[in-house]
Amino acid sequence: MASILSFSTIPTLGSSSSSSSSPRAFFPSRLSSLSLNHRSSLCKSVVKCSYAEAGVKDDFRSTTIDVVADVKTERVVVLGGSGFVGSAICKAAVSKGIEVIxxxxxxxxxYPGSWIDQVTWIPGDVFYTNWDEILFGATAVVSTIGGFGSEEQMQRINGEANIVSVNAAKEFGIPKFIFISVHDYNLPSFVLSTGYFTGKRKAEAEVLSKYPNSGVVLRPGFIYGKRRVDGFEIPLDLIGQPAERILSAIENFTKPLSSLPASDLLLAPPVNVDDLALAVVNAVTDDDFFGVFTIEQIKEAAAKVKV
Known part of the structure; x- marks a missing residue:
């Protein structure tokens, strides 16, 4: 039997009330084009829903149902969520009660993991995806998109793919965008002019332009942790962890060398992938956290979430 679904906490779909009464970020005008499954999933995130069978008198006193559900205040879309950095972000987010797509x-x-079942995994490409379905109800987008290849490939992956994502999120009304970029290592200009770095910097500029008061750019150096490649686990922490401790301990002595070209290739402390993920969680939950963040600032942000 067909049923009618209404929400007591938001305007009824298709009502003539002013659109200004409903925040664009959560209930965009294109909601009416979504499937019934997507609309019904919204019921999980509100406190009270009302159902009335077709032909039955609309008596909200008798049909109102209090839904006792695990209501999450944040819903984050992670682009590249199955990758090394992306999966760490997904895992950290769900551990803090954040809904993740x-x-x-x-x-x-x-690979196995109890946290994996708590994430909604969607296969797709940012150049061809249906953003209406991906971004519906999101409060933030996190992009870990990046890679190496030819000049053209690096411009497309590091730059264009992220720029497309930033503009899609902005158009949809998502209030926050977080981008995982890269430390410049104090490299000479001819190296920084390659597609990898120029693509990243173009994406950074787009984030900061479209989200001047809520965009976040994180610039980690070498990221370590247990990385899975083709079914094998590469323990990057065996190198990264001791290097981080040593470089952090001697930082005061090496600062005078930081002005030397490419000095940070040896002197910039590595970043634990779990710390980077916690810094992202901090960015998602703290409205005062925006702008460009260095390696040290990433670690400070992670420490706040750990506490």
Missing amino acids: SLSRSGRPT
């Missing part, structure tokens, strides 16, 4: 070419990871 991942969009990546590979979709759901094949």
